[in-house]
Every structure is written in C-alpha cells, then in structure tokens.
Amino acid sequence: MRIEPARRTRDMVYAVRDIVLVAEEAQRAGKDLLYLNIGDPNLYDFRTPEHILDAVRDAMYRNRNGYSHSSGIEEARDAIRRRALSQGIREIRDIFVTTGASEAIDIALSSLVNPGDNVLIPAPGYPLYSSLLCKLDVQAREYLLNEEEGWQPDLADMEARVDDKTRAIVLINPNNPTGAVYRKEFIEGVIDLCRRNGLVLFSDEIYDRLLFDDHQHVSSASLADDVCILTFNGLSKNYVAPGFRIGWCIVSGPQETTADYLAAMLKLTRARLSASHPMQYGIAPALDGDDSHLQDMIQRLESRAALTDRMMNAIEGIRCVRPQAAFYAFPSLEIEEEDEDFVKALIRETGVVVVHGGGFGQKPGSRHFRIVTLPDEEILRRAYERVADFLQAWPSRRK
Amino acid sequence: MSIRAARRTAGIRYANREVVQLAEEAQRRGRKLLNLNIGDPNIFGFRTPECIQEAMIRAIRENHNGYSHSSGLAEARAAIRRQAESRGLRKVQEVLVTNGGSEAIDMALSALVNSGDNVLLPAPGYPLYAALLSRLEAETRRYRLDESNNWQPDIEHMAEQIDGRTRAIVLINPNNPTGCVYSRETIEAVIDLCRGHKLVLISDEIYDRILFNGHEHVPSASLADDVCIVTINGLSKNYIAPGLRCGWSITSGPAGLCEDYLQGMRKLSRVRLSAGHPQQHAIAPALLGAQEHLPPLCDILSRRARFCAERLNAIEGVQCVEPQGAFYAFPSLQIAGRDEDFVRELILETGVIVVQGSGFGLQGQPSYFRIVTLPGDEVLAEAFDRIEDFLGSWRRRHPFTEEAAAPAL
Numbered sequence: 006m007r008i009e010p011a012r013r014t015r016d017m018v019y020a021v022r023d024i025v026l027v028a029e030e031a032q033r034a035g036k037d038l039l040y041l042n043i044g045d046p047n048l049y050d051f052r053t054p055e056h057i058l059d060a061v062r063d064a065m066y067r068n069r070n071g072y073s074h075s076s077g078i079e080e081a082r083d084a085i086r087r088r089a090l091s092q093g094i095r096e097i098r099d100i101f102v103t104t105g106a107s108e109a110i111d112i113a114l115s116s117l118v119n120p121g122d123n124v125l126i127p128a129p130g131y132p133l134y135s136s137l138l139c140k141l142d143v144q145a146r147e148y149l150l151n152e153e154e155g156w157q158p159d160l161a162d163m164e165a166r167v168d169d170k171t172r173a174i175v176l177i178n179p180n181n182p183t184g185a186v187y188r189k190e191f192i193e194g195v196i197d198l199c200r201r202n203g204l205v206l207f208s209d210e211i212y213d214r215l216l217f218d219d220h221q222h223v224s225s226a227s228l229a230d231d232v233c234i235l236t237f238n239g240l241s242k243n244y245v246a247p248g249f250r251i252g253w254c255i256v257s258g259p260q261e262t263t264a265d266y267l268a269a270m271l272k273l274t275r276a277r278l279s280a281s282h283p284m285q286y287g288i289a290p291a292l293d294g295d296d297s298h299l300q301d302m303i304q305r306l307e308s309r310a311a312l313t314d315r316m317m318n319a320i321e322g323i324r325c326v327r328p329q330a331a332f333y334a335f336p337s338l339e340i341e342e343e344d345e346d347f348v349k350a351l352i353r354e355t356g357v358v359v360v361h362g363g364g365f366g367q368k369p370g371s372r373h374f375r376i377v378t379l380p381d382e383e384i385l386r387r388a389y390e391r392v393a394d395f396l397q398a399w400p401s402r403r404k
Numbered sequence: 405m406s407i408r409a410a411r412r413t414a415g416i417r418y419a420n421r422e423v424v425q426l427a428e429e430a431q432r433r434g435r436k437l438l439n440l441n442i443g444d445p446n447i448f449g450f451r452t453p454e455c456i457q458e459a460m461i462r463a464i465r466e467n468h469n470g471y472s473h474s475s476g477l478a479e480a481r482a483a484i485r486r487q488a489e490s491r492g493l494r495k496v497q498e499v500l501v502t503n504g505g506s507e508a509i510d511m512a513l514s515a516l517v518n519s520g521d522n523v524l525l526p527a528p529g530y531p532l533y534a535a536l537l538s539r540l541e542a543e544t545r546r547y548r549l550d551e552s553n554n555w556q557p558d559i560e561h562m563a564e565q566i567d568g569r570t571r572a573i574v575l576i577n578p579n580n581p582t583g584c585v586y587s588r589e590t591i592e593a594v595i596d597l598c599r600g601h602k603l604v605l606i607s608d609e610i611y612d613r614i615l616f617n618g619h620e621h622v623p624s625a626s627l628a629d630d631v632c633i634v635t636i637n638g639l640s641k642n643y644i645a646p647g648l649r650c651g652w653s654i655t656s657g658p659a660g661l662c663e664d665y666l667q668g669m670r671k672l673s674r675v676r677l678s679a680g681h682p683q684q685h686a687i688a689p690a691l692l693g694a695q696e697h698l699p700p701l702c703d704i705l706s707r708r709a710r711f712c713a714e715r716l717n718a719i720e721g722v723q724c725v726e727p728q729g730a731f732y733a734f735p736s737l738q739i740a741g742r743d744e745d746f747v748r749e750l751i752l753e754t755g756v757i758v759v760q761g762s763g764f765g766l767q768g769q770p771s772y773f774r775i776v777t778l779p780g781d782e783v784l785a786e787a788f789d790r791i792e793d794f795l796g797s798w799r800r801r802h803p804f805t806e807e808a809a810a811p812a813l
C-alpha cells in the first residue's frame with residue numbers, strides 16, 4: 006500500500022531543479038561540471054551588500070527575533086512605498102512583505118482563482134507560475150513572447166487566449182528566461198487588455214534594477230491607476246540576498262476594485278504568521294541605500310551578457326537575442342530533436358549544465374535552452390566552447 | 405467593479421487577528437492593554453539563545469545568503485534526524501526544512517488532500533490547520549478534546565468522524581490552546597485508528613520541550629514504524645526564535661508507504677526554492693547544544709501555568725485545567741451569551757486581550773477563552789483581577805441559566 010499524494014502535485018514539473026539530478030549523475034561519472042543553471046548570484050562572484058548584513062545582525066541583537074506583523078514591519082513597508090512612489094506607482098492600496106517573492110505570488114494566486122478559472126502566463130516564463138496554478142487545480146494558459154521582436158509579448162496572441170474564465174495576466178519584466186525588458190507600448194497594451202476584461206495584472210519586476218546598455222524599466226503600475234495591479238519584488242536579485250527569503254507585493258488600483266481581493270490576501274498572510282523578522286530589517290537599508298553595489302554588479306553582468314551574445318551567435322545552429330537585463334539568455338537551437346534530449350546529453354557529455362527551453366514553455370516546434378550568465382567570463386567561455394563542439398557533433402546537425 | 409476573491413478564502417477566519425483590531429479600538433478608548441493573546445515569547449522578554457543568534461550571524465558573514473537546497477541544509481537535516489532518532493522516532497524517511505512549522509504543515513496537507521477530502525482536527529486546536537484546509541477546498545472535521553479528562557482526545561468521537569474521504573488525523577501535542585500533553589495510551593489509540601483506516605498522522609510537536617512538573621512528552625513516531633507519520637517541529641517555541649521562521653517536517657514509516665507522498669512534498673518544496681538559508685545554520689547548534697535555556701524557561705512557565713490555573717479557578721464561574729506544557733491555558737466560562745461577545749466586551753472594557761474559544765474551533769456552551777501565560781506575574785495578576793470584575797458584571801447583566809448551557813459540539 007502507498008499513501009496517494011494529492012493530484013495537485015502529480016503534474017508539477019520543475020525543470021530547473023529536476024535538471025540538477027542529471028547534473029549529479031554527470032558528476033558521479035567524473036565530468037567537470039560548469040553550472041549555468043541556477044539563478045543565485047551568491048553562488049558566483051556576487052555578495053550581499055555589507056550594510057544589509059549589518060542591519061540584520063543589529064536587528065537580531067535588538068531581539069527582533071519574534072514574529073513580525075503579518076504584513077511586515079512598518080519601517081520596511083514605508084521604504085517599499087517610498088520606492089514605489091518614486092517609480093511612479095499610483096493608487097497604492099497596500100504592501101505586504103513575504104517569504105520571498107515566491108510566497109507573494111502564491112498568496113496572490115491562491116486568493117484569486119477558483120478551479121475552472123484560468124490565468125495567462127508567458128511562454129517562455131519562470132516556471133513558478135505554472136507550478137502554483139497546478140497546485141490550485143487551475144489552468145495556466147501560455148501566451149507567446151515574440152522572439153523576432155526581441156521577446157516582447159505577442160499582444161494578439163495574448164488577447165486571443167482571454168475568455169470569460171480568465172482572471173489574470175502575468176507579466177515578467179525584466180523576463181526570466183529571456184532577459185528582455187518590455188517597451189512601454191507593450192505594457193500599455195497588456196494593461197488595456199486587463200482593463201477591458203476586468204483582469205488583475207501580476208507584474209513580476211524582481212529584476213528591475215539589473216538593466217544593461219541604458220535600457221529603461223517601466224513599472225506597470227506607473228502606467229495606470231484604474232486597473233488592479235500586483236507588483237512583485239524583493240531582495241533576492243537586485244540586492245543579492247536570495248537566501249533571506251524576503252519579497253513583497255504592492256497592491257495598486259481603485260479602492261472599490263481591490264478591497265475584497267486584498268482582504269482575502271491578508272487573511273492568507275495571517276494564517277502563516279509572518280515573514281522572517283530580522284531579515285526584514287534589511288529592506289529599508291537596501292531600498293534607501295546608495296545602490297553602490299549595483300554599478301559594479303551591472304557592469305559585470307553586462308559584459309557577461311555581451312560575451313554570451315557574441316559567442317552564442319557565432320555558433321552555427323544557434324541564435325540568441327541579446328539580453329537587456331537580469332542574468333539569463335535564451336538562445337534558440339536549430340535541431341530536430343527535443344531540446345530536453347539535447348540538454349540532458351549536453352550535461353552528460355560535456356558537464357555544461359543548462360536548462361532546456363521546454364522547462365519554461367516555448368512556441369510549439371521551437372527549441373531553446375536557458376543560460377544563467379552569472380559565472381565569470383572564463384567559465385562562460387569554456388562552457389560556450391563546449392556547447393559549440395557538442396552541437397557540431399549533434400546527429401541532426403551533422404547531416 | 406470589484407475583483408472577486410477565490411472561494412477558498414471565504415471560510416478562513418482568524419480570531420487571533422480580529423481581537424487585535426478590537427485591541428486597537430480599546431486603546432483608542434484609552435484602555436491600558438494587557439496582551440494575553442500572542443504566542444510569541446520574544447515580545448515578553450524571553451531571548452533567543454546566544455548560540456542560535458551567533459550561528460546565524462556567522463552564516464550571514466560567511467555568505468550563506470544564497471538559496472539553500474530545497475529540502476534544507478544537509479548539516480541541519482542531519483542534526484534533526486539525529487535528534488529524532490535519539491528520541492526514538494522510528495523509520496525516519498525524510499527531513500524537510502521549511503519556513504516555520506507553518507510551511508511544513510502547509511506542505512504536508514497540500515501534498516495529501518484533494519478537494520472534497522477531509523482531515524480530522526482537534527477541537528480546540530491551533531487555527532492554522534483549518535485555514536489551510538479551507539485554502540485546499542478540503543473539509544475540516546473536528547474531534548473533541550475532553551476537558552474532564554485533562555483535555556485528552558476523545559478517541560471514540562475521533563473514530564466516529566472518519567469516513568472514506570478521510571486522509572489524515574492531526575494531533576497537537578503538547579496542545580495549543582489547552583497546554584495539555586497526551587498520554588502514551590492516547591497516542592497509541594490514535595495510531596491504531598490511522599493504521600486501521602490507512603490515514604496519515606500529522607503530529608505537531610512544536611512545544612515538545614516545554615514541559616512542566618515531570619510531564620513527559622512521547623513522540624508519536626516513536627510508537628509505530630508501520631504508519632506514515634509526519635512530525636512537525638521547529639525553532640519557534642522550544643528555541644525561542646519564532647521570527648527566524650525555521651521549522652521542519654520529519655516523515656517516518658515504511659519507505660514504500662511514504663514514498664509517493666514524500667515525492668509530492670519534495671515537489672512543493674522545490675517550487676518555493678528554499679527555506680531561509682542563514683537561519684538553517686542555527687539548527688544544528690540549537691539541537692545539539694547544551695539546552696541551557698530550557699530549564700529556566702520551563703521553570704518560569706510552569707510557575708505561571710500553576711498560578712493561572714489557581715487564580716482562574718478561584719473566580720466564580722471559571723474553571724481551568726492546569727497546563728502541563730507550552731504557554732497557554734484554556735479556561736471555561738459559565739456565562740450566558742456567545743464567547744465572541746464576551747471577549748469583545750472584555751477587550752473593549754478592560755483592555756485584557758484574550759482569544760475566544762470559537763477561534764479554536766469550539767462552538768456552543770460552555771464558552772472558553774485562551775490566555776497566553778508568557779507575560780510577567782504582575783501582568784497576569786492584574787489581568788485576572790480585571791477579568792474577575794468584568795465577569796461579575798457580565799453575569800449580573802446576562803444571568804446564567806442551565807438552559808443557556810447547551811452542550812458543546
């Protein structure tokens with residue numbers, strides 16, 4: 006006899022972590038592994054700014070080790086509000102601090118959708134959304150990002166997927182896995198779609214400070230005050246502290262539109278008591294700080310993105326849209342086989358660990374893989390050389 | 405137009421929070437507040453042991469600030485397993501480190517129940533469980549804890565609740581809100597039910613080191629190796645570190661029985677990436693350390709528990725079973741009217757903040773309220789004086805008659 010798990014876990018696949026199993030296998034087989042798969046800056050040459058660490062330490066010494074208010078400490082929420090206002094976000098209704106942006110997204114989806122509803126998510130896109138929808142027994146409908154348009158959302162495709170059971174649209178900007186930053190007119194198009202259909206806009210902006218080559222980030226909620234918009238952000242990426250598990254949600258839009266939904270979200274925040282208390286003391290110093298870590302960080306990320314762009318596009322059979330932000334690239338592969346097969350073989354043969362495009366959703370028939378561009382140039386160069394050699398020898402390329 | 409919230413949130417009530425709103429109102433009216441409502445030792449002057457604090461700060465300095473493994477830090481999981489085995493837990497299959505015991509409970513339920521399934525919860529019991537089941541569109545079924553038997557679970561009543569859609573029984577031992585510790589025989593009887601009906605036993609033992617007057621805690625999973633038992637624990641209570649949000653689940657039982665269910669829990673743990681990383685470095689030092697904070701903690705709390713019971717029992721119309729562990733007491737009230745109304749008025753009139761029994765899943769008569777025994781002796785004494793006065797005036801205004809006393813549950 007076996008205890009039967011809930012249906013919600015059955016279809017849940019998490020390629021990013023599942024690929025780790027293949028990597029472990031390769032390691033046991035003696036391969037020299039090059040990790041281009043984990044979006045965790047602290048594993049590479051990036052460090053949490055010192056003043057954030059000091060703030061957490063001081064909070065612990067001041068015995069801020071009990072539960073915090075379920076919505077988060079005042080001082081942190083004030084800092085988040087100031088930042089949001091300075092980005093032009095209007096009609097802020099509430100802010101709550103969570104255990105990573107992951108939990109904010111979980112709470113926001115759980116409070117909104119019933120079984121039978123659907124939510125539009127980007128393909129490709131960060132897989133948390135489809136997993137959470139799976140957990141809720143709710144249909145994830147993928148809309149396409151348009152590779153030919155530098156991975157901007159395909160508004161026509163998005164619109165075609167909205168029906169009367171649609172409750173929300175998810176926008177990840179800057180995007181994981183493509184590294185694209187969305188242009189204002191595209192965001193306005195999405196907002197308009199939400200407006201016309203009474204949908205909530207989930208705007209995941211967790212990479213919004215990691216911008217290259219003078220690209221500008223426009224926060225969705227700065228473009229409308231008549232639509233319910235949830236903006237997700239946190240310390241994980243911009244402030245190099247993913248292990249703190251600190252994120253937040255900014256709820257904006259008209260009072261009467263958002264009130265019931267907000268009340269439901271707050272109920273869920275209360276049930277789980279609070280986010281980590283001492284860690285929350287890192288938020289105000291981070292957001293109010295001088296961001297001196299960013300300049301250096303962006304410089305390194307930018308040159309790694311440029312190297313990726315250069316080397317990937319030099320490989321026959323690969324095309325890569327140059328990332329504009331964050332620390333990912335999503336090159337396409339001209340092969341006949343599934344990209345999952347390609348990637349698993351790549352890991353086993355060469356030790357280069359990347360994640361197949363199928364793990365993020367993609368246009369049917371297309372093939373991709375995701376690169377995390379956090380490793381230093383030396384490692385990236387070695388990895389890309391191995392990819393080039395491996396692809397040349399790949400069956401459907403040899404013909 | 406207003407955005408409709410999901411149905412799953414409609415049933416969630418969190419009395420603990422509602423009383424906070426009343427407290428704010430009482431404060432505006434100029435009442436001096438006495439907080440007997442929050443199960444957080446740190447706000448009552450208890451301090452997180454130094455070794456935990458130091459280990460976490462060291463981890464932050466050493467750049468353990470990235471994501472951890474989704475299941476938790478290897479060294480922490482090994483320490484949890486070691487402690488579990490030394491306390492007699494049998495056939496430990498997996499340890500998952502989580503963001504508080506709360507998240508461990510969330511994963512244990514989410515990986516198990518489909519909508520329409522049901523889970524047995526104690527009445528009275530910690531409200532998180534019912535909130536999570538509501539979120540999962542699963543049904544809560546309450547079994548009675550028997551006040552006349554030191555709040556032990558009523559096994560017959562428990563058995564009556566089980567049907568074909570029952571998936572698990574939740575045991576909270578030591579219990580929040582009663583402070584009672586369950587006997588070996590009681591736990592064995594619950595395990596028998598799980599065995600007979602192929603149910604998972606979720607054993608919440610988050611207060612298992614906070615015990616008074618020689619009471620012993622028997623871990624459920626030490627009594628069986630043929631049932632799937634998920635033991636919940638963490639740093640929040642035993643180690644006075646609730647704000648670190650560091651908890652875990654220990655799944656034990658036959659490997660084959662647990663495996664698919666465990667896969668489900670592991671998948672859920674991957675989706676949310678990891679638990680807080682630096683704090684996980686405090687787990688091994690906490691569990692393997694000298695536990696020097698515990699004797700003084702248990703000492704103070706056991707004195708307060710006795711004081712609470714004695715003082716409350718001296719009030720006409722109040723009865724209180726003396727707590728055997730944790731930091732709560734759950735007195736009953738002989739009053740006419742709803743507990744909710746009594747508590748609302750108590751807070752607004754006297755500033756003493758407690759939570760009504762219905763917030764813990766107990767409906768009807770008699771009425772109950774929960775007090776947290778963490779505040780200092782003077783605060784408690786002052787609170788009980790105010791409660792006594794207020795109760796007298798309530799009973800004069802709402803005469804108590806036997807007809808008003810319909811049986812609970």
Ligand SMILES: Cc1ncc(COP(=O)(O)O)c(C=O)c1O
Pocket residue numbers: 044104105106107108131133177180181209211238239240241247250251252677
């Ligand atoms: C687009 C996006 N959103 C949210 C998250 C979750 O981040 P966290 O839970 O660490 O805040 C990630 C992490 O990789 C991400 O890439």
Ligand SMILES: Cc1ncc(COP(=O)(O)O)c(C=O)c1O
Pocket residue numbers: 278443503504505506507530576579580608610637638639640646649650651
């Ligand atoms: C019985 C019980 N279980 C679980 C919890 C959750 O604790 P945490 O999430 O802080 O570990 C509590 C907190 O009050 C509790 O009383």
